[in-house]
Amino acid sequence: MWKNLYTWLDERFGLDDMYKNLLDRPEPKTSWWNTLGSASLFLFVLQGLTGIFLTVYYTPSPDHAYDSIQYIMEGVAFGWLIRGIHHWGATLMVLVVFIHMLRVFYTASFKYPRELTWLIGIGLFLATLGMGFTGYLLPWNQKSFWATTVGTQIAGTVPLIGDFILKALRGGPDLSALTLQRFFSAHIWMIPAVLAALIGIHLFLIIKHGESHWPKKED
């Protein structure tokens, strides 16, 4: 019965082909360093899921942001676990994505025909940092408030258009409710959308070109 059902689905979806091409594709002899991309993808999904769960209780308003996080930590069953995973996963993701980038650099995997994979990867790295930057403000505690004050101030030192960038980031000259709201919006909608799109292209290119060989002495 299950076999018939599977055959029926396979004929329509091409499940076997998908499995063969996506998960069972040939790999060059390789090392654990080559698993960091998958680790990054896993962390992205994990951050996405825990993030979605956090929005059930989090409120992006200066009046309630801090209290709602206190409530998540102490009032809700396993709130500490969900937020803990999101908190530490964020740090880990920046780390893993960065080491992944170093690996690609040191093994020269960015060369022809993978230049675009590399460029999109840089976009992914920057977007990951953007997630870290916008997410840091959301707890609305002293540390996040002043970190964002400093961070936006640094962005404001750009010549000529610095003042405009600062105001665009903050939604005005000062850190305010508008800042928190737009950081929240960027953190849960805009940057994740960019990340998801870029990850799609990144994965497509990896599957299309296959993994690069670990460089030999002669290379």
Add this chain to the structure above:
Amino acid sequence: MSDSHELSRRDFIKVTTGIVGGLIGAIVGLPSVYYLIDPALREGGKEAWIPIGKFEDMQIGTPYPFSFTRVQVNGWERTASSFGGYAIRKTDSPDELVILNSRCTHLGCTVNWDGKADAYICPCHDAKFSMEGEVLDGPPPRALESYGEHRITEDGTIEIFFKEG
């Protein structure tokens, strides 16, 4: 595989990945479900005796209106909810008071006593209830609810028993 009893290296990896992945999924997934439904599992129901007025002020034949506010803490916010009702005195015995909840049994609007109509009128769908809460007209499925328990204090104040729902 030459020997079908032995697990191939690939199959071993597949099975191990499945088991470890499933374990991690369950360890994080089950608490996540609990996290989502936690507010629904809370024991609500703080109990209190709430004074609604002096027994001597309640006139036979005229429903005595009262209202009170309860503050509940919901998550990170305090919410004030208003409740109201009517005490109907029939005799000199406080035990025989009928204390009605003014929440309409149709869709929850607040009914008001109308002396001319000799009925409680609901402003939302023109429901009518008699002085003792029976449905006279309109869509409500049943009579007005009454506060079950009440008591009288030494200085003649009527108190009702209230449990947060």
